[in-house]
Amino acid sequence: MSIRGLFPIDKWDFKSESILMNLPDEDFAILSANQSEQPYSKGEVIFREGGYPTGIFYIKEGKVKKYKLIDGGEQIIYVANSGELIGYHAVLSEERFPDSAAALEESVVGFIPKEDFFEVLQRSNILSRRLLKTLSHEFTVLANGMTLFAQRSVRERLALQLIVLREKYKTNFKPGEPVEINLSREDLASLVGTAKENIVRILSEFKEKEILKTKGRKIVIYDVKKLIEIANYK
Amino acid sequence: MSIRGLFPIDKWDFKSESILMNLPDEDFAILSANQSEQPYSKGEVIFREGGYPTGIFYIKEGKVKKYKLIDGGEQIIYVANSGELIGYHAVLSEERFPDSAAALEESVVGFIPKEDFFEVLQRSNILSRRLLKTLSHEFTVLANGMTLFAQRSVRERLALQLIVLREKYKTNFKPGEPVEINLSREDLASLVGTAKENIVRILSEFKEKEILKTKGRKIVIYDVKKLIEIANYK
């Protein structure tokens, strides 16, 4: 049995992967009609907090961070993987973007104008129903995240994030091969909600416990079970 | 200009108040048909984490806390006021309740079976559209909450919660009259994500600064502006 089976990672990881999959042909045609795609290089901003949304984004390749700017620094809220949809909250709530998005690696992102998105929402209730389900699930996951921040130590939070990130970076590696997480200490710190120095310190602790190794900025995970223990993951 | 006007409290406070308001008569009739209502005394549990949802709840009178159980203690996620809808996330995501709900004071709560709720969702897209908007907004607010936990000190978090709670308890008092927040130190601690001792200590700090007074368990707020400063509220 896989770790994935034993421990429902997605309790801590909302995914919007399936929203646009297998929609009726007509709906799909509308969404495709004016769709455009664009490559983003590492670090490039896709949309910015406070901007007016003109459509939704679909990650075709790569990984994207969603983050909020906060006194000079940033707080990463979520790492979205290829296949996922981003930017639709602001479109649906008819507000400005509450957060920014930037590529974590070379990525390709598709764009669908909000008019087309709304047209499909209007036409069929399949998309509505899926979105309601996804948004409700996301709410649940975020509430878990809040509890995590409020009740767990930095060490526990880091352990859990490493488990979640390992799942995201899994796709880049062959099964059985140890997974390498390719994220700067600064981004990792921002995701965990602490300073980069603490991440470095706790990572070397984990190295001593033979949970992982670091290769420059890459973190190679060897012992997920110990991480689960440390994360006190339930 | 009111504090409310100057500072958009609802950046930190999602409200589902208007979801069922002014729906088309037919939709409203369906929702009312099998609706039932029940009084809950202070502390009484309305639904429990892990249970299977059979419908959604509407707070007619009183206040309700939504919380997650976590190693013996609890983490309060949200204080819902009269007029608000709760329990619909689990119904929409077709999962079990991710959190529990209990009355914070004598309350009256209405119950609408999920079949009726789904029927209205199916019939008209007004409710769908509203829910999509509300859920997206809630997502944004929760993400703000996460950032708060991750980046702010206990003092700042408490100050902000007092501002938000003051708005909720406002309805119980005449305009101009100082607002009394009636919440145990333990619940307040759980909402802020710290131990009750810390709440007591920071509250007495605030008393010295003439921001508030305490009357037993009640907290009377006198100087919201200072709280806003401390909360570093942007």
Next chain:
DNA sequence: ACGAAAAACTGAAAAAAGTCATTTTTTAGA
């Protein structure tokens, strides 16, 4: 392959938060 710039790492000290034991005050029921 080289060198400058960026990122990662280290140590020490200060501040913040958490814990535990105990006293005082408040609440709620008889």
Next chain:
DNA sequence: TCTAAAAAATGACTTTTTTCAGTTTTTCGT
């Protein structure tokens, strides 16, 4: 109104986290 139980408040102490100043290592463009 009195009293027992619950909640709030206080003090001393421990642990965790933050901060700052610096060194070493890695990365990346040429």
